[in-house]
Amino acid sequence: MLLVSSDVPDKCWGGVCLLGITCQDCSSHRFLASYSSWFQKLHVHVQAPGVSNFVRVASIASLSDLFTRLGQFPNVKKDGVSFSGKLIQPFLKLLNGDGSEALWDGGVNMLCSILCYFPSAIHRHHYDSVETTIALKIMSGKCSTCLLKKLAHCLAILPQSKGDEETWSLLMQKILLLINSHLNDAFQFLEEETKSTKVVNLLVPPGKDPPTPLGCCNSSDKAAAEATKRPNRLLTSSVSAFMLCGCEMLINPYPVQVNIPVKAVLALIERVLMVDGSVSQSLLPFVTAMQQESLCSELPMFHSDALDLLIALTKVMRSQMLPHAAYIVRLIVRYFKNCSLPELRVKVYSIIKTLLMSMGIGIAKFLTQEVVNNVFIDLNPDHQDGLAFPIPPSKANEVLYPNKKKRKHASAAKSLEDNHETGFGEAPKNHLVVPANVKIAALEALEVLLTVGGALRSDSWRKNVDTLLISVATNSIHDGWNIEENSICMPKEQIHMVEKLQLAALRALLASLLSQSHVRPSNIARSLELFQSGRQETGTKKMCTLVASLQLLFHKGLSLLCLIRMMMSCIASGFKIRKNLRLH
Structure with a gap:
């Protein structure tokens, strides 16, 4: 003291x-x-x-x-x-x-x-003054990314100080309206004017007055709020922070049940995801190449934040999203055609996986073709492993599949219109390396699809998918052994990613073998050989997964003699299998 x-x-x-x-x-x-x-x-x-x-x-x-x-x-x-x-x-x-x-x-x-x-x-x-202060600090453009995240978290938990439904709904309404207003400045000349009006109409029904804008204590402060919407005030960081706040408000527990404005959130997400940087011919004279290029450099951040918001919404609503399933499917199908950055593709696969797990076979019927098309692009065995030949940091954010033409400076986003749909089993020509995290996300989404709707109209794609999975699993195990031989000179993160890829491939292969099918799986023998080869992975998570897979395959009705031979081979090689069998 x-x-x-x-x-x-x-x-x-x-x-x-x-x-x-x-x-x-x-x-x-x-x-x-x-x-x-x-x-x-x-x-x-x-x-x-x-x-x-x-x-x-x-x-x-x-x-x-x-x-x-x-x-x-x-x-x-x-x-x-x-x-x-x-x-x-x-x-x-x-x-x-x-x-x-x-x-x-x-x-x-x-x-x-x-x-x-x-x-x-x-x-x-102090509720109103705290809300206003945090919102203005977010929009000030003076905060680092770390501080913006803390401010967004603080704003997201602010309604818990009152704990009633009206407070939560009002703050969510203000946040969505503010994001929509900022997007008017960011997307000027790049979209139809009705996009903004649609979100406002869903949030503010006809005949009702809009709430006081976020960051204003009263109507006299609206001029100050308007000044914060200029592009030079770092609109991208402000929109990211408020979208993060919306995500946390959806995910964090709340003392009472609240009504989530699902239609308005989906309309805002669609507004962001459908902007690809292209300008209509009528507005082209009003946009300089520099402006277009600047916006296109910010679009991945906008898209990433919108996908995070969609992930949060689907995780919270789960089966309650069923009335909006058709809308979401159309949105995902349209966006996946132009989505080529690795981080964005991972998030889209995550959304698909959540939808399949929460809505089951009902939505699998409409997502199957899109999932299979994109999985063949990302998992085609002709692709080299993204870990064996990593992309240089300077090219980490380049477009994955360059059969879409590269952007020229004078027409920054027109190249995004040059899209070619990929059929089952077709991979883009002259492709670049597909990163391992994209492959893992694709395998996890395919595993859920096979578990939920493997027998649903699968005659057209199931055989090709089964063949693809056995090839991916074989290649991942073989590449893993090559890396383990040279593990001394490789970073731990790379080895860890290889193990994650192997586990994802094995789980997807197991889902393929256990999924209902009209015909006997054609890759049983090769799969058993692959699982048998895992006896060299003594004591690892991968080996535990393989032992569990053997038991599941046995319950599936495979040859008992084949399994006995495999067990005897493992025991003969010194593998301690009894402990793992007890664990599973």
């Missing part, structure tokens, strides 16, 4: 840090006897003028430790609410000022701690 009260900044900083550790580690009796005096000492350094920044940052961090510990004692909740009320205004002033990134970061962390442990302190008098 003497150090905390010192006028020497170094000594004061050391005392504040030690006090924060004391709040975490001291006994409960000691903490309850002293927390009030500790709070008063730390509170002084937050509000007093002339305090050095590094002492103020340390004081905020120690206060966060104190509140985290205080939240573990329900009998002192009244004091926690009282202390929190004294801090909210200073922290809002801190966020509104021109301080350092460290101060803003500490202020956001403190607000999150108050929202988690003492939300009623914000509910009473």
Whole structure:
């Protein structure tokens, strides 16, 4: 306490840090006897003028430790609410000022701690001011990516301070309207004007007044909000942060049941995903090549955020998305034709997998052809393994399949219109390397498809898929052995990715063998040989998967003699199979 009260900044900083550790580690009796005096000492350094920044940052961090510990004692909740009320205004002033990134970061962390442990302190008098301050800070364009994520998280959990349906719905409505408004500036001349109007009409029914814009306490602040929508205010980062906030609001648990505006969210997602950078002939004279090129460089970020929002929506709604299934399928089919960046393809496969798992055979009927078409593109055995020949960092974000023409500077996005549909089993010519994470995502989506709808109108594609899977599994196991022989000179991340690819290939192959089919699987013998070769993988997760696969194949009705021979071969080679059999 003497150090905390010192006028020497170094000594004061050391005392504040030690006090924060004391709040975490001291006994409960000691903490309850002293927390009030500790709070008063730390509170002084937050509000007093002339305090050095590094002492103020340390004081905020120690206060966060104190509140985290205080939240573990329900009998002192009244004091926690009282202390929190004294801090909210200073922290809002801190966020509104021109301080350092460290101060803003500490202020956001403190607000999150108050929202988690003492939300009623914000509910009473400060809800609107906290919402406005966070929104304006996100739109200021002065925050790093890490701080933007923390601000988005803080805004997403803010409705929990009230805990009613109206508060959650109003904030979600404001966020969607603000994103839609920012997109008007970002997508100018690149889309039809009705796209924006459609989202607004779904959020604000005819005859009702729109809510106060996010970042405004009252209608007189609308001019300030309009100023934040200029392109030079980093629209991309603001839209990303607000979309992340929407994702967290959908995923995070809430005290009461709420009605999610599914149609409006889907309309906003469609608006983003359908912009490919091309300009209509009538508007072409109004757009310079530089403007078009600049937007096309930002489009992958917009698309990634929209796909994250769709992933969150499908995970939360699950089977309740069935009334919107046709809309989503059309959206995915249209977008998948132009989607070629690895990160975006992985996310689309994730959406498809969630839809298949939640809606079952009903949606598998409509997604099967699209999944199989794209799986053949990504898993064609002619493709070299993306791990054996990694793409240079400078080319990591290039288009995967260059049978789409490359963009020229003068017509930045017209090349996205040069699309060629790929039939079953057809791979693009002169293709580039397909990264391993795309292959893994494709295998996982195909595994779910075979499990859910393997027997559904499968005569046209099932044989080709089974052949593809045995080839991919064989190649992945063989490449894995080659990498293990040279593992000393290879990074651990690369070896880990190889193992993930092998496991995904084996699981998909097993799903192919176990899935219902009109004919006997043609690759049983080769599959058994492949599983048998896994006896060299003693003690690994892969070997456990192989042993479980043997048992499942046995229940499928395969030759008992063949399985016995395989078991005897494993035992003869010294593999300890009994332990794994007990585990499975």
